[in-house]
Amino acid sequence: MPDIKVTYFNGRGLGELIRYLLKYGDIDFEDIRIEMDNWPALKASTPFGQLPLYEENGKVASQSLAIARYIAKKVNLAGDDEWQNLEIDALADTLTDFRLKLYPFYHESDPEKKEALKQTLLSETVPYYFERFEKNITKNNGYLAANKLTWVDFFFATSLDSLTRILGVNVGEKYEGSSKLKKKVEELPAIKTWIASRPETPF
Known part of the structure; x- marks a missing residue:
């Protein structure tokens, strides 16, 4: 199984879509939640200064909808054509x-x-x-x-x-x-x- 981490603020928002898809597919992941007070110090270390982030086997991607499309293909929630x-x-x-x-x-x-x-x-x-x-x-x-x-x-x-x-x-x-x-x-x-x-x- 891949080592998967989802990083988002301590809330639902755009991170919840990714969590839903992973849960639906029964894919284990580490649910990393960032408190707002800690975000300024971490922001510069992210690819484009925003969350959520999706990490799989050490590779990191941003943009919630791009991540969602990627996971959707894994869990059979994409289109047929x-x-x-x-x-x-x-x-x-x-x-x-x-x-x-x-x-x-x-x-x-x-x-x-x-x-x-x-x-x-x-x-x-x-x-x-x-x-x-x-x-x-x-x-x-x-x-x-x-x-x-x-x-x-x-x-x-x-x-x-x-x-x-x-x-x-x-x-x-x-x-x-x-x-x-x-x-x-x-x-x-x-x-x-x-x-x-x-x-x-x-x-």
Whole structure:
């Protein structure tokens, strides 16, 4: 078995997708968690000054989605052909676009401005994306792409979890397909076991 390490902050965020995929594939790994206070001293030693990092037999890679694609091939969560992989990648990039729209709200310190940003997210941004996610889920028999369970469904589930924690609102409950897909991922035996045993973290 390869010697695998996953390094991320002491939270879920982008690191959780990698953890989900490894747990799903029953691949052992060392779950290294960096406290925020220790990050500045470690940042310069990382390839591009960011986390997560994936290490396998001494070789290190960054970029969460590239890592996810790599693991997905190992655990049979990639597409069956290049077109399906294109569909999966397109949805993953769309999820990233959506996540980036949360950043101004997440980093805003002024309470009034923060509340205004939140309302815009809930009334405009979330409906725009989730109405389209719902169409994809309906078209793909309950999954986001490829008519089957793929790694982008894991990315969707962890992103929806992050969104709920950031906004303090379960935005997925309004969207039946999205809620069912998140639950489907979280009810997979390996993921269910991980969720029950993972550390409680602030994000």
